[in-house]
Amino acid sequence: MDRVGTSRVTQNMLVGTSMASLQRRMSGLASVQEQLSTGKVLNRPSDSPTDTTAAMRMRSALSAQQQYLRNAQDGLAWTGMIDQTLGSVTDQVRRARELALQGASSSMSPAARTALAAEVRQIREGVLNDANTDYLGRPVFGGTTTGPLAYDATGTYVGQPDPVRRAVADGVQVRVDVAGTDVFGDGATSVFAELSDLVTALETGNEPGIRAAVDALGARMETIGAARAGIGATANRLERAVQQNQDTVIDVTASLSDIEDVDLAKAMMDLKVQEVAYQAALAGTARVLQPSLVDFLR
Amino acid sequence: MSGSFSSLMSPLSALRYSSTALDIASANIANAQTEGYTRRVVDSVSVGAPGMAAMWSRYNSAVGGVEVVGIRRSTDLLLDSRVRHEHATQAFLDQRTAVLQRLESGIGEPGDDGIAAVLADLSAAWHDLANNPGGDAARSQVLAVAATLANAVQIQARNVATEASDQRSALLALVSEVNTVAEELAATNDHIVSALQSDTDANELLDRRDLLALRLSELVGAQGTVRPDGAIDIRVQGVSLVEGKNHGTMSIASGVTPTGAADGLPVSLEIDLGGTTTAVPSGGNGEVGAVVELLDSTLPAYATELSDVARLLADGMNTAHQAGYDLDGNPGTALFGYTPGDPAGTLTVLITDPRQVAASSTPGGNLGGDNALAMAGLKDAEGAYQRLVNDFGTEVSASQRLAATQALLTTQVDRSREQLAGVNLDEEMVAMVAAQRTYEAAARVMTVLDSVLDTLINRTGLLR
Secondary structure, eight states: OOOOOOSOOOHHHHHHHHHHHHHHHHHHHHHHHHHHHHSBSOSSGGGOHHHHHHHHHHHHHHHHHHHHHHHHHHHHHHHHHHHHHHHHHHHHHHHHHHHHHHHHSTTOOHHHHHHHHHHHHHHHHHHHHHHTOEETTEETTSBTOSSSOSBOTTSOBOSBOOOOEEEEETTEEEEOOOOHHHHHOOGGGSHHHHHHHHHHHHHHTOHHHHHHHHHHHHHHHHHHHHHHHHHHHHHHHHHHHHHHHHHHHHHHHHHHHHHHBOOHHHHHHHHHHHHHHHHHHHHHHHHHHSOOGGGTOO | OOSTTGGGHHHHHHHHHHHHHHHHHHHHHHTTTOTTOOOEEEEEEEEOSOSSOSTTOOOOOOOOEEEEEEEEEOOOHHHHHHHHHHHHHHHHHHHHHHHHHHHHHTTOOSSSSSHHHHHHHHHHHHHHHHHOTTOHHHHHHHHHHHHHHHHHHHHHHHHHHHHHHHHHHHHHHHHHHHHHHHHHHHHHHHHHHHHHHTTOOOHHHHHHHHHHHHHHHHHHOOEEEEOTTSOEEEEETTEEEEETTEEOEEEEEESBOTTSOBOSSOOEEEEEETTEEEEEOSSOOHHHHHHHHIIIIIHHHHHHHHHHHHHHHHHHHHHHHHTSBOTTSOBOOOSEEOOTTOHHHHOEEOOOOGGGOOOBSSSSSOOOOHHHHHHHTOOHHHHHHHHHHHHHHHHHHHHHHHHHHHHHHHHHHHHHHHHHHOOOHHHHHHHHHHHHHHHHHHHHHHHHHHHHHHIIIIITTOOO
16 A cells, blocks of 8 residues: 555545555554553453463463462461471370379379379370360361361260361362371270370379380370371471472463563564654655645746 | 638637636536545547538538537446445455454453453362361352352353344444435436436436445445446345336345344345345345344354353353252252353352352261362363453454455555546646636637738728
8 A cells, every 4th residue: 555556646545545554653553552551462362362362371370379379378287287286295195104104113102193193184184185276266186077176075086087188289189187086096095095094093003004004105106206297298298389389370470471461672662663653654744745736836 | 711700619619618627627626525526527529520511512611629528527337346345345344343342342351350360269269168168258258259250251141142232223224224325326326317318417426326336335235237328236145226216125034123132033134126025145245244244143153152151160060069068968059050041141159058058078067178179170161261262362353354454455446446536636737727728828819810800801901
């Protein structure tokens, strides 16, 4: 259209060409201006259908990664809470075993054993309390129970032993709780029964019973230690997942920005070029539309 | 000099010719900007001896004069027909692109407000519920986001429906304009035939005829054929709309009711000419063709694809939800509901009680979140929606490109026509000056002849 390969040119053609090129320059300016003011090169699907799909995928992935990050951080809170509780339980069970070792000595007077029994009873309460530790209202050793407790006062497991999982990546779910029965046992085989037995043995001066309790508590400490190691490994895994998710979020955000966002330097250059072209079109139009033969005929 | 006074006739004819030339130059200048005006050219011939003088006589004069044989419109039938064709295609593409762009602006992708963003939000809400299945807030959040999603899908479905309804109204208006223009064109045809028969200047009527035919082409992609008597016949997809002074009436046979509602059938048009009704074949051009194409394929195709996304979403979510158990241990019920005929337009959330959100995968009323995790992982609808946006974006951008390419072609034929028919003011100025000088020269010839006759009449025979 820019080439005037014609034999006759009329004023209307000049006007039409001028109008068309002014319009073209204006729309060029408008498109650069839109990019600059929205900060985006992709403002609607037809700007680039392929990039739009890619951008939608990335936005979806970004949202999922951010969610996985939240999930993993929530999982870390669970594992942190469990680790801390297990630490406290270990200390208490160790103390109970020390007391049992003291009480096992045949030189102990019944009064002293009763005093030890009183402390062990306190320890049993403390361990029961720890076993019912909750995170945001849920007992962390209670699995998926709706109730507030994992163990009742008799030491019977009242939780629901389903695992609590957190999704930390596509298709990757991590168990963030520890089944209460794996740590504390249940009913007659529970740490509470062992502590109760110790109390009874101390109060009745049953030395074989006390020694049996020493062994039982030793075994329990190993069980708890194993559970603690397990939850520590889970925490490590979650930490890695958090790290990975944070990295992915940064990567995907950068890629999304590459596709969607305007290259400011380039857009400014484009704007300048369009501006110059527009001014040239305006100046050309002003020059070409002015003169006519009328000006020269008298 | 054949006769004393006959010599005066030659400059007289020149005076007449140059005043006609001046008139035409001034008419051309006056109409330089008039739409549809074609440049007039004065055709003149020099007058010589008659081909045959009177019986038994001969003509021995050496002089003649000039005679205006006609005022010609500087036009080309072939070019006019080409202009009509390109304008019809341009009108089709422009109309279609405008509608597609309007529809596209309602999609809001890629961005934070589109359906894709809400789909991601829903997945996040399910994850949050899996993290905290006992929390009322997490449960309500799932329902709220699901409702937002249903609403967003409904809004898009409504956008498409509104656009279709607008286009139906537009079609009624366009068809009525077609009939008005056809009637006017038939009347113009009639005037042209009688004007040409009585040898009256019909140029203005011919300009009017071409303008109306062009408008009909833009409206319905009509093809025109000029008849020897000066009238133009108009056919739409091979069906006659205007035949000389008779015009047909276009009407909508099916697809759109007179009130602008849809009747469920594809849109079809018919033309009633002289008592015979003929159906117009589909695949038309021009604005009407674009509207029919939008109503019959583009808009329904988009609505169907959107409904597929809605159905995929609702069915997938419902199946997964029904596999789980709610807070009270009951099996989950359907989360989304829709009318099978129009899933996208009727998508709603059926569950209102947050306790009924089935987060657990085991019965018994526990705080398990495995089912919520499974629902968070449902990505089918998201993929289908991305394909929908991709397809539609491709269609819009293809339509824009076609319209831009066609604009080059249309501009080119318009230029060619303007080259031939447009008024160049400089040319007219030159023609005006030439006519002025001719007039002056002819007047001078008159003066000379007058002086010659003065010599003959007043001085002959006087001896002084």
